[in-house]
Amino acid sequence: MEVLAYLIPISLLLGGVGLVAFVYTVRSNQYEDPEGDARRILNDEWDDKPKP
Amino acid sequence: MTAHATPVKAACPACVAAPAEPVRPVPEDVKIALSLPGIHCSACIAAVERALNAHPGVEDARVNLTLKRAMIKAGPDTQAADLIPVLEHAGYEAHELDPGALSATQADRTGRDLLMRLAVAGFASMNVMLLSVSVWSGATDATRDMFHWISAAIALPAIAFSAQPFFANAWSALRVRRLNMDVPIVLAILLALVTSLWETTLSGEHAYFDAALALTFFLLAGRYLDYRTRAAARSAAEELTALEVPRAIRLVDGAEEEVPVADLRVGDLIMVRPGGRMPVDGEIVSGQSELDRSLLTGETLPVFAKAGLSISAGEVNLTGPLIIRATAVGEDTSLHRMADLVAIAESGRSRYTSLADKAAKLYAPGVHILSALSFLGWFVYSGDIRTALNIAAAVLIITCPCALGLAVPAVTTAASGRLFRSGMLIKHATALERLAEADTVVFDKTGTLTSGMPELTNLRDHRRSDLEVALALAAVSSHPLSVALSRSAGEAGIKPATLSDITERPGYGTEGIWRGQAVRLGRAAWTGGQDTDQTATWLSVGDRPAVAFTFSDSLRPGAAAAVDAFRKAGKKVALISGDTPGAVEALAEKLGIETWQAQALPQDKASCIRELSDQGCRVLMVGDGLNDTAALAAAHVSISPASALDAARVASDIVLLGNDLSPIAEACDTAAKATRRIRENFRIATVYNVIAVPLAVAGLATPLIAALAMSASSITVSLNALRLR
CATH class of the missing domain: 2.70.150.10 (Calcium-transporting ATPase, cytoplasmic transduction domain A)
Structure with missing residues (x-):
């Protein structure tokens, strides 16, 4: 059962990392235009070089 | 409901991990906002952005497909009026929006706040569920206690943060001695936490931390969907106020x-x-x-x-x-001032109780009574307050309206999304339900069924020389009748005659000299024509009696299709207009509408709607004019096109964004389907309760059964709602 001493903190940490990542996406406005972002990926205009 | 949720407090667990929220600057550089009702794919995005970025003065343009608008950063000399023709040239309809009115919807604090709470509840419930699964699969004694304590350590702060909207709502309802859906929710969450903590301190077997968190998570998901739908409608309303750029x-x-x-x-x-x-x-x-x-x-x-x-x-x-x-x-x-009339008429509509409210009214007292009875029953039977409280908590958790809380918002979100894609905005929360009930459709004529663009009707009745003179005279004027005449004559391949001394007399018409004779095109009194009740302009050549060019209003695209679809669906269709009987009758005949009324004053329109309602009809009113506003507000449900005046759009429940009328009939269909789905969802939720509640009352429910019932019913209703898309 000693393994729990590692596993429980690890699972909590992973959950926390997920939460922080989600908070980051909300704060950087990544949910403002879900439909547009889904379509933009099909656009080949900036395939060769990134948009300046 | 959640519009007044408290802003993020620094004491929340998320904020310990995340940096303090920076005050997001209102995007000052966004100078111009354009509404683009016609965009729908990646090619549209690329074309619009390319066209805008190619325009000198535009620094940056970005399209938001979800909101169907473009935000443009431009130099000080560039105006929206310069960009709209650019887009029209590229083939996209565009309207200017007032960026000032839009900024309120951009900094959408409440939406983010809810999303954040949803995320905290979600991640916390995942972690707790992990621990709970170990308990269910056989952890005992000290291990089980430890798992319960860890669960409590996660669940308590997470719920304190995430469930705040429910606490606030329940409190505001209780303060005025009323019950709403949030009271049983809060009671279930709190009771679950208290009994679980108590059980944990006594090394008990069952703890409901996971259930309390899952409950919060599912209900927040419903709240968030509900909020998104309403925010979209609200921002749309603001967007439309911005449409008429002042x-x-x-x-x-x-x-x-x-x-x-x-x-x-x-x-x-x-x-x-x-x-x-x-x-x-x-x-x-x-x-x-x-x-x-x-x-x-x-x-x-x-x-x-x-x-x-x-x-x-x-x-x-x-x-x-x-x-x-x-x-x-x-x-x-x-x-x-017309808005006052609207306010009076609207009071009738606000009495409409939505399906969700009806369900809540039945549900909230029922759950409390059931849970109180099982507490009393078990207390009398076993004499053990701990058992009784545990069972009461289990009853509350299992009956808790996860599915009910999701049943309505999931369906309205799917339906509104579908209608938005076909160019309709749902402004009012219960508009869909009311639209589904409509059995009588009343149309306004000018600007609604017709586009307000005149069309020449008697081109064939005129001599070619007259037409040539008329075309030459019409070409210099921007009067709508002149424009229509030029267009029709041009399409018929008529070349303008050569005239000299052409002048436009504002308010009367245009005159000139043709082969030594004075020629005039304009009002009856000025050219010597006979006034009729049809829209017409007269041409006089020398001393010859003036000849009339008559016009009718051209039909709005999709008008005939919409009227047909309504008739096929078995709805009564009527036409009420303030225009002259001749014009109204002609249109009614053209579309096959049997009931029509002409020269109706605004009060007449409203009272006609009221009469129909008194006869038991559910009236859908479609209109755009100021004279329609009172009727729009008096009707059971109302639709106005985006070209309508502010007052009319404010009074209506649904706004049609594009020019085409045909989506209206489809909207009725979607609304009927949505209402059916909502009822189905209620039935599904009831079935789950009918199975799970006896188990809970009998004291057989375990946290595992509670979790299964809750997740299964929530997922089923969400999937059922998705069938609408």
Whole structure:
């Protein structure tokens, strides 16, 4: 059962990392235009070089 | 419901991990916002952005497909008016929006706040569920206790943060001694936490931390969906207020300056160019022209305007420039006064109880009674308060309205999304349910079924030489009838005659000399024609009696299809207009509408709707004019096109964004389907309760059964709602 001493903190940490990542996406406005972002990926205009 | 949720507090667990929220600057550089109702794919995005970025002066343009708008960063010299033709050239309909009105919807704090709470509840419930699964699969003694304590350590702060909207709502309902859906929710969450903590301290077997968190998570998901749908409608309403971009030309000491309408004051001199809309109520000081009053009264015949005539905001100046003196501005204009009429009519509609409210009214007391009874029953039977409390908590958790909380928002979100894609905005929360009930459809004529664009009807009746002269005279004028005549004659391959001395007499028409004879095209009185009740313009050549060119209003695209679809669906269709009987009858015949009424005053329209309602009909009113507003508000449910005046759009539940009318019939269909899904979802939720509640009351429910019932019913109703998309 000693393994729990590692596993429980690890699972909590992973959950926390997920939460922080989600908070980051909300704060950087990544949910403002879900439909547009889904379509933009099909656009080949900036395939060769990134948009300046 | 959640619009007044408290802002993020620093004490929340998420904020320990995340940096303090920076005050997001209002995007100052976004100068221009355009609404693009026609965009729908990646090619559209690319085309619009390319067209805008190629325009000199535009620094950056970005399209938001979800909201169907473009935000443009541009230099100081670039105006929206310059960009709209650019987009129209590229093939996209565009309207200017007021970025000031939009900024409120951009910094969407409440939405983010809910999303954050949803995320905290979600991640916490995942972690707790992990621990709970180990308990269910056989962890005992000290291990189980430890798992329960860890669960408690995660669940308590997470719920304290995430469930705040429910606490706030329940408290505000209890304070005025009422019950709402949030009271049983809060009670279930709190009771679950308390009994679980108690069980944990006594090394008990069952703890409901995971259930309390899952409950919060599912209910927050429902709240968030609900909020998103409403926020979309609200921002759409703001967007539409912004549609009529308020600018006027004010004359100050003879110099023209462009100012926002909001800055106009009583007594200001305002210049209204041909084609412009009156920004305020006032009186004409100088100039002669004709006025189109169709938006206010439904008349299609233009009215002659000269100095001294009073004008109302919303009328359109047709031929000559007019200078007006403002007598009433802003809220005092006749346009805005109409809103009072609307407020009176609307009180009837607010009495409508939505399906969700009906369900909540049955549900909340039922759950409390059931849970209290099982507590009492077990207390009397076993004499053990701990067992009784545990069972009461299990009953509350299992009956808790996860599925009910998701049943309505999931369906309305799916349905609104579908209608938005076909160009309709649902403004009112219960509009879909009311639309589904509509069995009678009443249309307005001018501007709703017709596009307000005249069309020449008797081209074939005229001599070729007359047509050539008329075309030459019409070509120099921007009067709508002249434009229509030029278009029809041009399409028929007629070449303009050669005329000399062509001049336009604002308010009367155009005149010139053709082969030594004076020729005139214009009003009946000026050319010597006979006035009729049809829209017409007259041509006089020398001394010959004037000949009439008659016009009818062209149909809006999709009007015939919409009327047909309604008739096929077995709904009664009627037409009420303020226009002359001749014009209304012609249109009614063309579309096959049997019931029609002409020359209806605004009060007539509203009382007609009321009569129909008294006969037990559920009326759907479709109209756009100021004369329709009272009727729109009095109807069971109402739709207005985006081209309608502010007052009409405010009074209606649904706004049609595009030019095409055909989505209306489809919307009725979608609404009926949505209501059916909502009822199905209620039934599904009830079935789950019927199975799980006896188990809970009998004391057989375990946290595992509670978790299964809750997740299964929530997922089923969400999937059922998705069938609508």
